[in-house]
Amino acid sequence: MKQFLITVAGVFAGLLIFLIGVPFVLVVMAAGAASSSSTPQRAVLELDLRDSLSDQSPQNPFAGIGRRSASVMSVVEGLRRAQSDPKIKGLLIRLPEGGLEPGSADELRQAVLRFRASGKPVIAHSQGLYPSGVVTATYMLGTAADELWLQPGASFQVTGLSSQDLFLKRAFDRFGVKPQFEQRAEYKNAVNGYLYDDYTPAHREAQLSWMNSVYQSNLAAAASARKVDAAALRRTLEAGPYLAEEALSNRLVDRLGQVREAQVALMRRAGADAEIVEFEDYGPGRERGRAGAPSIALIEAEGAIVTGRDGGGNPFAGSSNIYSDDVAEAFYDAIKAKDVKAIVFRISSPGGSDTASEQILSAIRAAKAAGKPVVVSMGSYGASGGYWVATEASAIVAQPTTLTGSIGVFGGKFALGEALGRYGVDVRELNVGNPYAGAFSMGREFTPQERAAFARWMDNTYANFLTRVAVGRKLPPERVQQIARGHVWTGAQARELGLVDEVGGLYQAVDQAKRLANLSGEPRLRRMTPNASAFEALERMFGVSAASVRTLAAAAWIFGDPRASAIMDELAQARMRDGGALVLAPERFR
Known part of the structure; x- marks a missing residue:
């Protein structure tokens, strides 16, 4: 039955x-x-960046159904194809009203500049810029176009960079919640919001450090594009905010106009019968190069790093995790592929499990041992576990504003017994074996012995991280101690510290892999990112037998x-x- x-x-x-x-x-x-x-014979691509923008396309084929959002990698690859496509005559960029992630904006800016170098016109159009997120990164991207347009009467509020953090200590004290966390070291501030009611000196220093670096990088790139002095541009921006007409008179934008006017202007340049083509309908195209010829594998990973495999979950949602089994298997597939001579690992991750990170790092070691150099290309983030996996790569390439480093660890628990007791909820526990078995009970605080044992484990994990960095980056251990301590750096800062080899994007990483593998010409870029097929996604959804x-x-x-x-x-x-x-x-x- x-x-x-x-x-x-x-x-x-x-x-x-x-x-x-x-x-x-x-x-x-x-x-x-x-x-x-x-694609019509005369086409103008319209790239709409007003929706959410991920670093990579989702691995699930059904993710994003009903939405029209792009990924940084799909845009970069699509523009690379479009710059040599005779049917594509120009590009219109619809800028978001708020900020872009700085690393994403840098990658897109480089792709736009390469497209412009082919002689095809680019117009960036904004319906207003507001102080939400890193709006200076959005402005920087807009300045990479031949012309930056602003809608008449719109706001131009690019006056600086702001960041906010929530501190919950006073609320926790009021309700009896007791956060118990260990940090290695003082700059590892991810849990500071639970422990304090304000920035610690180290937290404030680290935060302002990367913010100033991002701000200066954005200003320098925008000033170069506008052909003005960076200090003068900074003074003009910080004298704002402005309305569109004032922004034009201050030469912060090139022209005022509605988006339809920008479309018409580009179609006129494209010639008779030109049409607007949405970028998502153009796409990145197929991998170039002859099958079987020497190739460079591209493996992509975005999100928090966890152990195991992607179980599918909701087939209509993109995964927000990097699964160590899937990524490691992709590396071993690349090792077995005879045509693959080098690997580019594109990662955008704020961190995750140390054991999952170590599993991926082991696969990178295996690839190098097989004679296949591995070059890491960092997106918006390459921090904590996202940096752990990169430590022993043949080379690391990051954007000037990539948030990287954060060489440190944290862990702990919330003791909720007192808080729940106020509402008549009692937490009881039973343990067998070593008393440490119940150390992470939510009903009580650590005992002194449990706290000491947990601290020793944290010390060992942190020491392992420092060792990976020292060995992989060929740095003296004492030097790693100085630059680690959980500090977040930008790519530009990390390059000066020896944590990153080169500042640049995906195709700089591809060029680096090509040099390390002694490849000539333009080798095929072979995507080997672990992806579920359409039927695998359906199988996971319904549990097909x-x-x-x-x-x-x-x-x-x-x-x-x-x-x-x-x-x-x-x-x-x-x-x-x-x-x-x-x-x-x-x-x-x-």
Whole structure:
């Protein structure tokens, strides 16, 4: 009976996937094929940055359905293709009203400058700039265009950079919540908001350090683009805020106009019958280069670093984690690939698990031992665990405003017993074995012995981190002690300290990998990022069994769609091989 119910459930799930998923996948495939071939003969790309912008495209094929948001990597690769595409005649950038992440803005700025170098015009249009986030980074990106337009009457409030932090100590004291955390060391301030009611001197110093570095970097890039002195530009900006007309008179923008006027201006330059094409409809295109020729593998990872594999979760949401098993496996696949001669590891991560970070670092060591250099390209973040994984790479490339370093650790718990007791909730515990087994009970504080044992563990973890940095960066341990202590640096600062080899973006990292592997010409960039296929995502969503796969294949055959049938056959064969079966099947005609 149990097996019958399982089979029925599998059949139902299979039919549901077939009736909903297969048509959707086929539509997506058809739309993708159409979009790649439907670019008009004279096209102006419109890149809209007003929605949220991730560093990388989601690994889940269904993530972002219903949304039109881009990723930094898709924009960089798309512009690289567009600069040599004779159909693309210009670029219009729709700027957000608030700030961009500084590292993302740097990467996009470099891509825009490369596009402009091909002789194609670029207009950046803003409907107003407001003091939200790092708005100086948004302005810097706008100045990279040939012309920066501002909507008439709009606000121009680029006067500096601000950051806010919440401090909860007084609230915790009031409600009886007792945060108990260990930090290594004084600049590792991620939990300061729980422990204090204001910035500590070290926290204030570290925060202002990276903020000033980002601000100066943004100003220098904008001043260079505007062909003015950086100090003079700073004085003009800080004398604001301005309305659009004042910004124009102060030569902070080039022209006032509505977005439609900017579109028309670019289409006139593009020639008769020019059309606007949304950037998402243009896309990054296919990997260039001959299959089998020497290639450089590109492995991407974004988010917090955790152990295990991506279990799928919500198939319509992008993953916010870096799964150590998936990333390590991608490295081992690149090691086995004979055409891969070097690896570029693109990472944007504020940190995570030390053991997960060590697993990824071990895979990087294996790649280097196999004679394949590994170059790390950092996005907006390469901090804590995000820096741990990079320590022993052949080279590290970061943007001038990438937040990196944070060489330190923290950990602890909240003791909630007193707070819950005020509401009649009692926490009790039972332990077997060493008393430390209950050290992380939420009902009470650490005992002195537990706190001492936990502190020793933190010391050892921190020492391991320092060792990784000293060995990987070839720095004396005492020097690492000085520049670590949990301090966050920008890429420009990290370069001066020896924590980063080069300031730049993805394609600077590719060039570095090419040099280290002694490759000539333009090798193929082969993406080996661990991605779930459309059917794997559906399988995770519905928990498809082997029985439902067979039902899917039968249904596809009955409905007579050869593409769906072929896909189902492949999926069924793959599952049978995974189960130990020997599958004899002819190769697909090419």
